[in-house]
Amino acid sequence: MHYTVSQVANLSGVIRVPGDKSISHRSIMLGSIADGTTHVEGFLEGEDALSTMNAFRALGVRIEGPHSGRVVVHGVGREGLKAPAGDLDCGNSGTSMRLMSGLLAGQGLAATLVGDESLSKRPMRRVTDPLSQMGATMRTAEGGRPPLHIDPVTHLKAIDYELPMASAQVKSAVLLAGLYAEGVTRVTEPAPTRDHTERMLRGFGVDVKVDGRTVSLAGGQRLKACDIDVPADISSAAFFLVAASIAENADVTLQHVGINPTRTGIIDILRLMGANLELLNPREVGGEPVADIRVRSAQLKGIHIPEDLVPLAIDEFPVLFVAAANAVGTTVLTGAEELRVKESDRIAVMADGLKSCGIDAQPTPDGMVIQGLGHLPGVRYDGASIQSHGDHRIAMSFTVAALRARSAMTVNDCRNVATSFPNFVELAQTIGFDLKVHP
Ligand code: S3P
Numbered sequence: 203m204h205y206t207v208s209q210v211a212n213l214s215g216v217i218r219v220p221g222d223k224s225i226s227h228r229s230i231m232l233g234s235i236a237d238g239t240t241h242v243e244g245f246l247e248g249e250d251a252l253s254t255m256n257a258f259r260a261l262g263v264r265i266e267g268p269h270s271g272r273v274v275v276h277g278v279g280r281e282g283l284k285a286p287a288g289d290l291d292c293g294n295s296g297t298s299m300r301l302m303s304g305l306l307a308g309q310g311l312a313a314t315l316v317g318d319e320s321l322s323k324r325p326m327r328r329v330t331d332p333l334s335q336m337g338a339t340m341r342t343a344e345g346g347r348p349p350l351h352i353d354p355v356t357h358l359k360a361i362d363y364e365l366p367m368a369s370a371q372v373k374s375a376v377l378l379a380g381l382y383a384e385g386v387t388r389v390t391e392p393a394p395t396r397d398h399t400e401r402m403l404r405g406f407g408v409d410v411k412v413d414g415r416t417v418s419l420a421g422g423q424r425l426k427a428c429d430i431d432v433p434a435d436i437s438s439a440a441f442f443l444v445a446a447s448i449a450e451n452a453d454v455t456l457q458h459v460g461i462n463p464t465r466t467g468i469i470d471i472l473r474l475m476g477a478n479l480e481l482l483n484p485r486e487v488g489g490e491p492v493a494d495i496r497v498r499s500a501q502l503k504g505i506h507i508p509e510d511l512v513p514l515a516i517d518e519f520p521v522l523f524v525a526a527a528n529a530v531g532t533t534v535l536t537g538a539e540e541l542r543v544k545e546s547d548r549i550a551v552m553a554d555g556l557k558s559c560g561i562d563a564q565p566t567p568d569g570m571v572i573q574g575l576g577h578l579p580g581v582r583y584d585g586a587s588i589q590s591h592g593d594h595r596i597a598m599s600f601t602v603a604a605l606r607a608r609s610a611m612t613v614n615d616c617r618n619v620a621t622s623f624p625n626f627v628e629l630a631q632t633i634g635f636d637l638k639v640h641p
Contacts, residue, residue, distance in 0.1 A: 205597070205613040205627070207604035208636040209582070213452035215633040219439050221246040221271060221432035222460050223622050224370070224398045225490065227254045227297050229430045231305055231378070232406050233275030234263040235283065238427030242273040244458075245432055249621040250295035257290040257302060258283075261311075277427050280381070285311045289349070292317045294545060294592075294621045296324055297371055301399075303329045303350055304375030307338035308358035308382030315350040320545050320592050320618075322348050329375045332363045336379055336387075360385030360421060367540060368513040370395040370464075373417065377403070377410075383421040390416045395513045396464040401489045405430070431487040433460030437595075438623045439495065440468045440518040442633065445602045446497040447477045448528040454633050455482075455496045462490055467515025469495075471522060475502040475529055504531030504574045512538050520599035523552045523572060527561045527583065528606055530576035535569035545618070546593035555600055558586040559607060585609035594618040598626055601637060 226246040231254065233240030245251065247268045255273070259265055262284030267273035283306075292298035292315055299315050303326070306313050317324075327346035334340060339353040360383040363376050373389050377399055380387025392415075400410050400417055406425035411418045439456045446452035461469070461481065469479060478500040484493040502525055512535075515522065519541055526533035541548040549565045556563035560583050562573040575581050585607040590597035597616040604611035616639075619626050630637050 203617045204640050205601055205616050206610050206638045206640065207601050207613060208610045209605055209607055210634055210636050211450040213446050213449045213454055213634045216455040216457060217629050217632055218457040219434045219442070219629065220248065220623060220625065222435040223248065223250055223437065224297065224396055225402070225430070225432045225460070226251040227301060228398055228402050229273070229432065230254045230258050230265065230275060231301060232402055232425055233277055233427065234258045234261070235280050235305070236277035236406055236425035236427040237279050238277055240275040240277060240427040240430065242275065242430045242432065244271045245273045246435065246622070247271065248624050249293055250298065253291060253293040253295045254298045257292065257298060260286040260288070260290055280424055283309055283311060286313055289314045289316045292321060294318050294321055294618055296321060299326070299348060299350060300329045300371040301374050301378060303340065303352065304333060304378035306352050307333045307336065307340070307379040308355060310354045310356040311352070312354050313352045315348060317348045324348070325543055326350050328367065328369065328372050332361065332372070332376050333379055335361050336383055338379065358383035360387040362388045363390070365389060365391045368393040368395050369540070370399070374399040377417060377419060380419050380421055381408070381423060386418050386420045388416055388418040393510060393513050394464055396462065398462070405489050429488065433487060433490055433492045434458045436460050436465050436468065437517045440521050441598045441602050443468060443472060443479065443495065443497050444521045444525045445605055447472060447500055447502060447525060449499055449605050452497070452499045455494055457494050458492055459495050460490055461493050464514055467511040468518040468522065470511055471507055471515055472525065474505050475525060476500055477502060501576070502529035504529045504533040506534045509537035516540060517595060520548055520552050520595045521602055523556060523563065523570060524599050524603045526572040526574055527556055527563070527603065528576070529574035531574055533572045533574060536566070537568055539568040544593070546591040546596060548593070548596065551591050551593065551596050552599070555586070555588045555596065558588065559583040559603065582606055582608035585611045587612040588614060590615040592618050594621050594623065598623065601630065601635070
């Protein structure tokens with residue numbers, strides 16, 4: 203599947219992007235091992251979250267939905283999961299595989315987690331190392347890649363783990379295993395990462411302690427079912443925050459967006475670049491802060507992105523590179539080597555795509571240096587034919603880039619947009635994109 207996208211000057215409208223992917227995954231996982239029935243609203247009906255849902259069905263959990271974002275999870279309690287009959291297919295989703303490896307490590311079940319071509323290349327030792335230290339027995343294919351086989355182990359011991367990289371997935375895997383471990387599990391992160399696991403565990407009644415960069419929980423606790431209202435995903439909203447910033451004439455409002463401070467690096471970075479963003483009607487739903495975000499066109503400027511914001515915007519760099527290409531002056535990103543092990547090598551793939559538009563984008567081992575063109579009227583880069591390498595966020599980022607190309611862009615290999623943002627095309631068209639889908 204590919205898109206063709208032509209430049210437009212005007213974007214406007216009020217839209218709500220789909221539910222947060224991280225929170226959707228966790229709602230199924232925690233709901234499944236809770237006592238009682240968990241009701242979820244605003245669930246992301248994207249393929250990644252559905253992979254998690256199907257995996258828990260295969261583990262014997264009855265789950266109703268999704269029906270218009272509503273899901274009902276009939277929890278089986280902390281020891282109620284059943285051995286799956288076949289492989290658990292995580293599709294494209296690293297979050298499914300890494301969090302489930304932790305949750306399943308101490309269940310006494312044998313399970314094999316498999317993924318698609320992209321996921322099969324991604325590193326899993328970052329979870330198997332700490333989980334093995336806790337007593338789990340896990341095997342991977344060569345180089346620590348999936349498939350990931352979990353042997354039945356019923357006894358885990360708590361560890362005190364210092365994360366070697368800022369990763370919420372690894373932190374979460376260790377904490378979820380810690381629920382089944384003897385003693386108090388402690389995880390210390392090198393920099394703050396998204397804390398949805400900690401927040402949601404508390405919502406399920408688990409005592410989670412946070413002391414600076416260390417999170418701890420005692421094993422043996424039970425989860426009590428609760429209701430979850432999933433906010434719109436700021437990582438999906440990000441495409442339109444950048445689109446409306448770089449379009450000549452834009453005024454777009456994104457409703458009910460999750461603005462958890464561990465996710466708002468995109469807002470901070472765009473503001474440093476001079477974006478015109480307003481957070482309206484801030485409120486809290488089910489332990490997560492939410493607001494409507496109004497964004498209007500602005501002349502962006504290049505910046506050196508502060509390294510402490512990198513983990514807080516980790517999924518937004520593909521589209522932030524597009525913002526940088528449209529900013530006046532140079533943007534420098536450092537400290538973002540994690541981008542090389544996402545759904546694609548996002549440093550290499552974005553630099554290649556930007557270069558094919560005629561933009562000076564120099565990849566570095568841990569980031570990129572981009573010479574922005576600015577977006578004064580008439581200043582435009584070339585339209586190009588872009589390879590997305592099956593990476594949803596690359597495909598959506600170049601769709602946004604097309605707003606300011608002098609000729610139509612072709613964005614190839616867009617099927618995986620459905621993993622995180624199934625109605626991306628429809629919403630983009632609603633606010634004014636000239637976008638056609640070619641199956
Ligand atoms: C996620 C954590 C991040 C992020 C991913 C979702 C999560 O991954 O990139 O899209 O839900 O915990 P890392 O932990 O690998 O940084």
